[in-house]
Amino acid sequence: MRASGCWDRQCSLDCAPQVFEGTSGIDAKQTSCEFMGDILRTxxxxxxxxxxxxxxxxxxxxxxxxxxxxxxxxxxxxxxxxxxxxxxxxxxxxxxxxxxxxxxxxxxxxxxxxxxxxxxxxxxxxxxxxxxxxxxxxxxxxxxxxxxxxxxxxxxxxxxxxxxxxxxxxxxxxxxxxxxxxxxxxxxxxxxxxxxxxxxxxxxxxxxxxxxxxxxxxxxxxxxxxxxxxxxxxxxxxxxxxxxxxxxxxxxxxxxxxxxxxxxxxxxxxxxxxxxxxxxxxxxxxxxxxxxxxxxxxxxxxxxxxxxxxxxxxxxxxxxxxxxxxIGEGMTRKDHGDVSNQLYACYAIGKDVQAMKAVVGEEALSSDDLLYLEFLQKFEKQFIAQGPYDNRTVFESLDIGWQLLRIFPKELLKRIPESILAEYYPREGRGPGSQQTDTAL
Known part of the structure; x- marks a missing residue:
């Protein structure tokens, strides 16, 4: 048994060593402690x-x-x-x-x-x-x-x-x-x-x-x-x-x-x-x-x-x-931060709309609200959900994010600058950093 302490002084009888293992089988009268004068090392x-x-x-x-x-x-x-x-x-x-x-x-x-x-x-x-x-x-x-x-x-x-x-x-x-x-x-x-x-x-x-x-x-x-x-x-x-x-x-x-x-x-x-x-x-x-x-x-x-x-x-x-x-240009892709912010915003609004729908019913929702509901369902099923052995590159994930954001008209994507929208939003126009083809949703 080891105990840390000052080894050149006499230990008092009421000293309580700390044991890092079970104490079963230890005979208190026959057991002795040796003070190493050092901290615990591995x-x-x-x-x-x-x-x-x-x-x-x-x-x-x-x-x-x-x-x-x-x-x-x-x-x-x-x-x-x-x-x-x-x-x-x-x-x-x-x-x-x-x-x-x-x-x-x-x-x-x-x-x-x-x-x-x-x-x-x-x-x-x-x-x-x-x-x-x-x-x-x-x-x-x-x-x-x-x-x-x-x-x-x-x-x-x-x-x-x-x-x-x-x-x-x-x-x-x-x-x-x-x-x-x-x-x-x-x-x-x-x-x-x-x-x-x-x-x-x-x-x-x-x-x-x-x-x-x-x-x-x-x-x-x-x-x-x-x-x-x-x-x-x-x-x-x-x-x-x-x-x-x-x-x-x-x-x-x-x-x-x-x-x-x-x-x-x-x-x-x-x-x-x-x-x-x-x-x-x-x-x-x-x-x-x-x-x-x-x-x-x-x-x-x-x-x-x-x-x-x-x-x-x-x-x-x-x-x-x-x-x-x-993240960003030179590390991942220049649209990374903006896509992340917009996905956060749309998902948060979608959650609010879902809670409102439970109170007032779907008939009372506006056309924009229905778009956010559609985004919410697709976001959870196609962006969050993936297999335990499904290894998506960050560029594939960003492309899936863009496909979900295309549910909305440009006017509702307020977190993304115009220059980024012009480059990545059109369905036929793909970003220069993307390597994979869009996954069909």
């Missing part, structure tokens, strides 16, 4: 890719012990804010509502806000399969063509979720570039406190010393926060909202802020934490504080899921705060 190596570890970074895949290249502090090293590089390279996920309306930049931290029973694991796995860079030459470069790695940390998940991700990585042929840390539901609760930190320390080593581009998936952050509450209650600390500790914001920030790019290093860390909102409540402390720290969120909606729409991403509460710097 061994890291490039050989960790392709391996499976438990929540304490011990191998559980029957493979050999990893020969450490270094021993790093699991809390990470402080990064000078001036030394950070602003994320400006868009990651193409192949998922239309993300690529067009909530674009992710390399080095961003963006969580998936989901709830029990929704396909957030499938969405995260699809992002892992399809993630690639959009190059200025307008072709898409797969992550796997360069130094790319995935670090996956599971906290308090069931065996089925762990098996799903492991088998998906194996079927995709990317297991040799994946490092898994699995703390399952039947593993010690307190181990969940260190699991994400072990994963991020490994990711930092791969990104900043091996110069790889690392995608970190953390699931389920709700289990992590509940473990934090449990430890806080055991320490008899003063609770905050709903029993969670008052320092939970700071604690979550120590995890989420370990993403980004650093000057002088080619590697990057992109974080996609997954959390399940208790009772679908976005005002719960866990999603509430997470949304403050991270750079947006991807909102998985139960109503869309109940209508058999996959991926059930509701674009209205979703947000990507770094989208503006990763």
């Amino acid at each position: 061994p890291v190596s490039e050989d960790m890719l392709g391996r499976v570890f438990n929540g304490s970074a011990k191998p559980i895949d029957k493979g050999p012990t990893v020969m450490a290249e270094d021993f790093l502090d699991i809390n990470g090293q402080p990064i000078n804010p001036h030394g950070r590089i602003y994320p400006e390279e868009m990651i193409q996920t192949g998922i239309s509502p993300i690529d067009v309306m909530n674009s992710i930049a390399r080095g961003q931290k963006i969580p998936i806000f989901s709830a029990a029973g929704l396909p957030h694991n499938e969405i995260a796995a699809q992002i892992c399969r399809q993630a690639g860079l959009v190059k200025k030459s307008k072709d898409v470069m797969d992550y796997h063509e360069e130094s790319f790695a995935i670090v996956f940390a599971a906290m308090g998940v069931n065996m089925e979720t762990a098996r799903f991700f492991k088998s998906d990585f194996e079927e995709n042929g990317s297991m040799e570039n994946v490092c898994l840390f699995l703390n399952l539901a039947n593993d010690p609760t307190i181990e969940r406190i260190i699991t994400p930190r072990l994963a991020l320390t490994t990711a930092e080593f791969l990104a900043y010393q091996c110069e790889k581009h690392v995608l970190v998936i953390l699931t389920d952050m709700s289990s992590y926060a509940e473990a934090l509450r449990e430890v806080s209650a055991a320490r008899e600390e003063v609770p905050g909202r709903r029993g969670f500790p008052g320092y939970m914001y700071t604690d979550l920030a120590t995890i989420y802020e370990r993403a980004g790019r650093v000057e002088g290093r080619n590697g990057s860390i992109t974080q996609i934490p997954i959390l399940t909102m208790p009772n679908d409540d976005i005002t719960h402390p866990i999603p509430d504080l997470t949304g403050f720290i991270t750079e947006g969120q991807i909102y998985v909606d139960r109503q869309l899921h109940n209508r058999q729409i996959y991926p059930p991403i509701n674009v209205l509460p979703s947000l990507s705060r770094l989208m503006k710097s990763a």
Whole structure:
């Protein structure tokens, strides 16, 4: 058993060491503690890719012990804010509502806000399969063509979720570039406190010393926060909202802020934490504080899921705060931002019209209202909905967006400048950045 503390002083008899594993079978009288005089460090190596570890970074895949290249502090090293590089390279996920309306930049931290029973694991796995860079030459470069790695940390998940991700990585042929840390539901609760930190320390080593581009998936952050509450209650600390500790914001920030790019290093860390909102409540402390720290969120909606729409991403509460710097001419296409704004506006108006229709009936709606209703239905069925293995380029997604916007006369498309409308709105006129033929709707 290890305990951190001052090793050159005598320990008092009422000292309470923190145990990161189960305490069953420990004889209190015969057990001794050795104070190492050091912080908790984890061994890291490039050989960790392709391996499976438990929540304490011990191998559980029957493979050999990893020969450490270094021993790093699991809390990470402080990064000078001036030394950070602003994320400006868009990651193409192949998922239309993300690529067009909530674009992710390399080095961003963006969580998936989901709830029990929704396909957030499938969405995260699809992002892992399809993630690639959009190059200025307008072709898409797969992550796997360069130094790319995935670090996956599971906290308090069931065996089925762990098996799903492991088998998906194996079927995709990317297991040799994946490092898994699995703390399952039947593993010690307190181990969940260190699991994400072990994963991020490994990711930092791969990104900043091996110069790889690392995608970190953390699931389920709700289990992590509940473990934090449990430890806080055991320490008899003063609770905050709903029993969670008052320092939970700071604690979550120590995890989420370990993403980004650093000057002088080619590697990057992109974080996609997954959390399940208790009772679908976005005002719960866990999603509430997470949304403050991270750079947006991807909102998985139960109503869309109940209508058999996959991926059930509701674009209205979703947000990507770094989208503006990763899209546009020279990065994706010059009409990208305007198309996104117009799709948002039309979808929001369509939702209002749908609510009004339920009150006054369809007969009382104007001709413009009926156009917005038509757009709403086609947007959900043809833009949001796609298969789990349907990998759309950002240009295909933009073209689908234009086909939906052509439902309206030009006069109603008030979010798009005249020059962009003149170039992309005519059915026979296609934008110069488009590579694919229009998909028939």
